[in-house]
Amino acid sequence: MTEYYHDQIKRINESSVLAYLNTLKPFFYWIEKKSSYKGAIVQWNGEPKGVKEAVRQYLIQEMHCKVRGRENHEGIYMTSKSSKTVQLFLAAIKGFYRSMLRMKMYPYENPLVDLEWEDNYGELPGARQNRPRMPQAAGTEEPLSFRGRTDSYFKVINEEWVPEIIGDWDLPYRIYHAGSLENWRLRDEVISRFMFETGARISEILELTVGDYRKRSDIHELAAINKGSFKKRIKFIRISPETLKLLIRYVNTERRQSAPNQVKFQDLPDSAPLFLSTRGTAYTYSAFYSNWTRVTISAGIKLNPHKARxxxxxxxxxxxxxxxxxxxxxxxxxxxxxxxxxWRDPETLTVYEHYYDEQKFRDLHEQMQENYLKREKAYLKSVKNGSTPEQLNKEPTELVEILTSDDSEWLTDFYEGMND
Structure with a gap:
């Protein structure tokens, strides 16, 4: 695993490598304890058929997937109980064996690769090695016809990428409060505020430079890279006046104390990282994640930094x-x-809109329930008194007004749909 880390860190960003390691660790623990092939425990460096069988068992038993054999590969079908990390695991385990082959630590062909794929599609231009592609709906990739295919031996058949919806409106303040109780550094508070206020990815925030702040004419904005922009500053992010004050304080205190050269902000080169470690080096994802985890645990929340986006x-x-x-x-x-x-695919927004439509219905439903409860109490009271109030025999006009106030045409369509 250590060799794998050092091989991958030269090819993909650190946050991705750590995510892969986290999803591989439980698999390698499981393979040593519970895997079985030809009556024996499967070894990670064993023959490809044994490794494939171990992965297949793990997908079924631990990740709750259905696996169906197909020509030259196996199809993975997600179920309601399936782990959300299935795709991540498959990308990680395939990348692991690529690293082992590259370092000559695995004596066979990659067990997680469909050998027929290389013959058919391996020479197509633009194929990106060692890195999984996000689906088009994620809005980060330009679509090409061959990208719908994959060289993986295990292919997910029915997965649909859906971003997570975070509807806790007080979430940032819970994090900030927990951070203050944990006496977090000003640097980590500023970065956390950047995450919630800008919607930028944590990698984009950590790669901000002094020059990124200077490039924008508005004092509340910074130029920033975007995923897939090859380090080009093609977008900007915007922070609040309060966060700007904290950023200025950080630059003049903590950052200056950690920097190798004790110079004023205006004398820093454009290429200087905005956020530094206590050793004066660029602040990394793994260092931030360690501090972030400590704070979220204190807050009683299990939260990946990306969920702030x-x-x-x-x-x-x-x-x-x-x-x-x-x-x-x-x-x-x-x-x-x-x-x-x-976003390269505008349809990314429709998933969030669907959530908002659901939330509006919840609010409407709660109003209806409140009216039902009032009406029920009035009815029971009238029964107890031996009479039925005249208003209870009338149409529930208040409820009808709620349903029809915004869009009577919608209500008509709704009633017609009930007959289908």
Missing amino acids: HWFVTSILRGIYENASSGADIESKKKQLIEYMK
Whole structure:
């Protein structure tokens, strides 16, 4: 695993390597204890057929998938109990054996690769080695026809990428409060605020430089890279005045104390990292994640840093619907959000909109339930008194007004749908 880490860190970013390690560790523990092939425990460096069987068993027993054999590969079908990390695990284990082959630590062919794929598609231009592609709906990849295919021996058949929706509106403040109780460094507070206020990925925040702040004319904005932009600053992020004050304080105190050269901000080169470790080096994801985990555990929350991005989008969308003056205004603001997030596929936003529609229905349903409860109490009271109040025999006008106030046409369609 250590050799795998050092091989992969030269090819992909640290946060991805750590994610792969975290999903591989339980597999290698399991393979030593519970795997079976030809009546024996499977060894990680054993023949490909044994490794494939161990992975197949793990997918079924531990990740609750259904596996169906197909020509030259096996299809993975997700179930309601399936782990959300199936794709991550498959990418990690395939990458692990690629590293072992590269370092000549595994004497066979890669057991996680469909050998027929290389013959058919291996020479297509643009294939990206050692890195899994996000689906088109994620908004991070330009679609090419061959990208729907994969060289994996285990192919997920029915997975649909869906971003996580974070509807806890107080989530950032719970994190900030827990951080203050844990006496976190000002640097980590600033970074956490950047995450929730900008919607940027943690990797994009950690790669900010002094020059990124200087490039923008607005004092609350910084230029930033985007996933797949090859380090080019193609977007900007925007922070609040309060976070700007904290950033200035950090630069003038903690950062300056940690920096190898004790110079003022205006004398720093554009290439200088904005966030530094206590040793004066660029602050890494693994170092931040360690501090982040300590704070979230203190808050009683299990939260990956990337979920702050989902919280941001959910919150922005809610604000758009609640404050827009018209349908055209909503559409205009949605386009602005898509441009700000730099999504390549605008359909990414529809998943969040679906959540918001569900939330609106929950609010409507709660109102209906409150009216039902009032009516029930009034009825029971009348029965107890031996009479039925006249108003109980009338139509529940308050409830009807709730249902029809926004869109009577929707209500008509709803009733017609009940007959289908």
